[in-house]
Amino acid sequence: MGENQPTLIYLVTCQQQQAAEISSQLDLFGFSVKVFTKQSWLLAAMHGTPPAALLVDESGLEDAPLSQALPLAAKLAKGPVLFISEPLPVVRQLELLRSGITDFIGKPFDLLRLIDRLDHLLERSHESPYRVLVVDDSETSATWTRTMLTQAGMQVAVLHNPLNIFLSLERFKPEIILMDVYMPECTGDEIAQVVRQHASYDSIPIVFLSTETSRGRQLMARSMGGDDFLVKSSDGDELIAAVSITAARYRRLRRWMTCDSLTGLLNHTHITDSLTHEIARAKAEQSPLAFAMIDIDHFKQVNDNFGHSTGDRVIKSLARLLRQHVREAAFAGRYGGEEFAVIFPDTTLIRAAQQMDYLRNRFSALDLQRGDGVFHATFSAGLARLDPGMSSRALIEAADEALYRAKAAGRNQIGLANMAVQG
Incomplete structure (x- = not known):
């Protein structure tokens, strides 16, 4: 039906009934579960095709203690490693964390809560790249900005003519706009004011880029619709950090604004x-x-x-x-x-x-x-x-x-x- 491919999960347990119950229900939610009872089988599979997440039940493996198997499997894991058990003392939890466990699921565990936890962890580790729109008439400056952000794993679109801003907003759907302050057709703060007039775009963060060092001029630009101001001489690390922080905040805000709090679907x-x-x-x-x-x-x-x-x-x-x-x-x-x-x-x-x-x-x-x-x-x-x-x-x-x-x-x-x- 054109759905997403099942998400691969490895489950370590000696409890066959538990394995069957977890596997059948996770399958209905789009997870593909492979069960392992022996260390050799688990490590061979982890070497070949690491799963999106590894679930480890306290019942462990048939041929090796968890204290031996966990560190080896955790080193090969590409995603979260969850431990399913009865409530544990803090000392034991610390031992497991040092062995590579990232999260704990208590027994008797609620399957829907397990799925919610898996969703949260997998979404956090596989979030889509931030989408950044750079509005700058300077080819040299725009290229440098795009290179820095692209190398940091972001998706970047460049617009040289600010008068085409709404076409770019519609097609690219950016999560942050980096706006040059001084451009031939108009100033960045003027374009920011125009963008803010449209309800669909009034919450997109706009960060001004300029060689302007006057604090008064920077504050003036921000009062016209900008959220931050970066001097173009800033180094790449500062640019990446500023964009990441602002885009992450917008993504969270956007989710709260558009999604139903109980289900995560659109409201x-x-x-x-x-x-x-x-x-x-x-x-x-x-x-x-x-x-x-x-x-x-x-x-x-x-x-x-x-x-x-x-x-x-x-x-x-x-x-x-x-x-x-x-x-x-x-x-x-x-x-x-x-x-x-x-x-x-x-x-x-x-x-x-x-x-x-x-x-x-x-x-x-x-x-x-x-x-x-x-x-x-x-x-x-x-x-x-x-x-x-x-x-x-x-x-x-x-x-x-x-x-x-x-x-x-x-x-x-x-x-x-x-x-x-x-x-």
């Missing part, structure tokens, strides 16, 4: 804004677009019977599946409560329905934990395609109507605009 405002933007693009390019509305079945009963914390876990489980399995070009968001929305650009209605039905099956197979055991949940979805002359509101209403019909037909199924696909 209601930004999923609807994204739909409006994608509809405009689809009309301009005459490309197909589909839209889905999702609702967790009998969600009120989950809250009433198991409590709101369990309900939150069900919501997070579905959100995690959407993040993992909705292809990269799509947009997934929490529409409100137990409702979700997915935008499928460049996708026909039938293809989108196939992807959604795949997700429906995987979600219904998840072992969702409650106080005294596990249970299963399902969702229903309604899909609609973008037809000529259709607005975002009309498309949402069409998908919502299809969702209503899917629920009326018995739930746990996919409804299309004028038909239903049984689960």
Whole structure:
């Protein structure tokens, strides 16, 4: 269905039942798990294909003590090494940290919390490069700046004519703008003021670059819309540090502004804004677009019977599946409560329905934990395609109507605009 390739995880344990349970559930969330019970097998695999993360259960290996195997495996690990155990005293935790363990997962462990922890660690270690837009009429200065930042692993675009700023903002979507103060067409602070007039770009950090050393002039420029001021004679390390700090802060702020706090998906405002933007693009390019509305079945009963914390876990489980399995070009968001929305650009209605039905099956197979055991949940979805002359509101209403019909037909199924696909 065009989803991401499974993330490879190695699991060290002598507990076969535990290994089977962890493997089957992680598989549903897009992880591929390989289990090891012998040191020789583990080290050979680590030499060949290091995993994204290594999970080590306290039960250890059959042919070697963990005190011997851990340091060797940790040296070969390219990602986090997590230790699964009963609560440990601080002295033992320190010993394990010195052996290469990076994180601890307590028993009895919650699978969803394990997945959340893996997501957090893997996202932190595989964050995409910062995107930097350099606006500078000087070829020499811009080349030096681009070289320094590119060598530091950032993606850099250079714009010599500041009058084309909005075209670059739209296409490149920078996380920080480095703006020359003095340019032939206009000054940097003038362009900054113009950029700040647009709601879509009013929070992008702008750092001025100039040979200007007057503190008063620097403060004046910052008051016109800039966030910082760097003198062009600054060395490369200072430039890289300043850009990294500012871009990281913007990325965190952007995530808080655009994402739902519980699920990490786009919030209601930004999923609807994204739909409006994608509809405009689809009309301009005459490309197909589909839209889905999702609702967790009998969600009120989950809250009433198991409590709101369990309900939150069900919501997070579905959100995690959407993040993992909705292809990269799509947009997934929490529409409100137990409702979700997915935008499928460049996708026909039938293809989108196939992807959604795949997700429906995987979600219904998840072992969702409650106080005294596990249970299963399902969702229903309604899909609609973008037809000529259709607005975002009309498309949402069409998908919502299809969702209503899917629920009326018995739930746990996919409804299309004028038909239903049984689960």
